[in-house]
Amino acid sequence: MDCPVVRKFLSLGGDCAEEQEKKGLEKSVKKMNEILSKSSCHKQANKNSHFSLVEVEIINAKTKQKMCTLERVGNTVGISVLKELFQKKYPQFYTSRQSFRLEPRGKSLKDNDTLADLNLTNECILYFKDLGPQVGWSTVFYCEYAGPLLLYLLFYIRLPFIYGSEYAFKPSEHQVVQIAALCHTIHYAKRLLETKFVHRFSHGTMPIANIFRNSVYYWGFAAWMSYFINHPLYTPPCYGDTQIYTGLAIFIFCELGNLSIHLAFKSLRPAGSTKRQIPKPTMNPFTLMFNLVSCPNYTYEAGSWIGFALMTQTVVGLLFAIVGFMQMAQWALGKHRNYRKEFPDYPRTRKAIVPFIL
Known part of the structure; x- marks a missing residue:
């Protein structure tokens, strides 16, 4: 049956099918071009990276x-x-x-x-x-600092086997002895708290042998200093309260400075990162020391023990300050060299640990 209406309908259906097929072909070609483009980019990336x-x-x-x-x-x-x-x-x-x-x-x-x-x-x-064998840095620090904290107080309370039963559990009546015990305790308590909440270590571990070496140093000097400062025959400084409070002021100032620098270092390194940046002063005035030295934490640390030695007027205290400064100076010089090598724009006027000198 030849009907014009039917012929027109069939013609339209054929045109629609042809149009649909054409669109599908265009989509396929477009998709193929995208794949080839990505493949070309991938090859170019490999070529640039010289992977092998x-x-x-x-x-x-x-x-x-x-x-x-x-x-x-x-x-x-x-x-x-x-x-x-x-x-x-x-x-x-x-x-x-x-x-x-x-x-x-x-x-x-x-x-x-x-x-x-x-x-x-x-x-x-x-x-x-x-x-x-390795051990975590925080573990080493806890061992280093907990020992001196406890050892010093054992001499302070005067256990019977240290100075004899006559002085057992009878702390010295000298005010400077009380102040020294408080300062020593605050210092190592601060260090323990910093290890827990402030310090971020670029290296996760260190040789386990370092625990014994470092502990001998810190524990030994703490016991040695405490023995003489808390000894029944200990005598206060020659210049009395003037010398005591001058040393105490230096100690407190430097302890606050040391804490401020540690907090500044923490802000420079995001948690879980080993990223290094050029240390710069913050809003805290204690951090202005960064304008003068690369390692102001060591500068303040050395200052704390100089103040402690002045306050107590003991040879052992002075010796601990000198030995500590020599070790920290060595560390500071190494870090100062690394800063200058790593950062071309590192401030050339900075010294390592002592402003204008070292």
């Missing part, structure tokens, strides 16, 4: 003997990834115990260093050093 797989040969830095080969390692991975791969082969060497370097006696590589950054291609060699 390398073999990393691990040599014992001490014995110079080959330990293993890490195969098919991407040159864009960091040293931290290599440590994890190495631990799978040597489970006893957990990541914090490992140190990799380019030379047997070279400097330890950072965890975020990549093989590409170190210009290591194809077959490369890294030297491994065992750092020994």
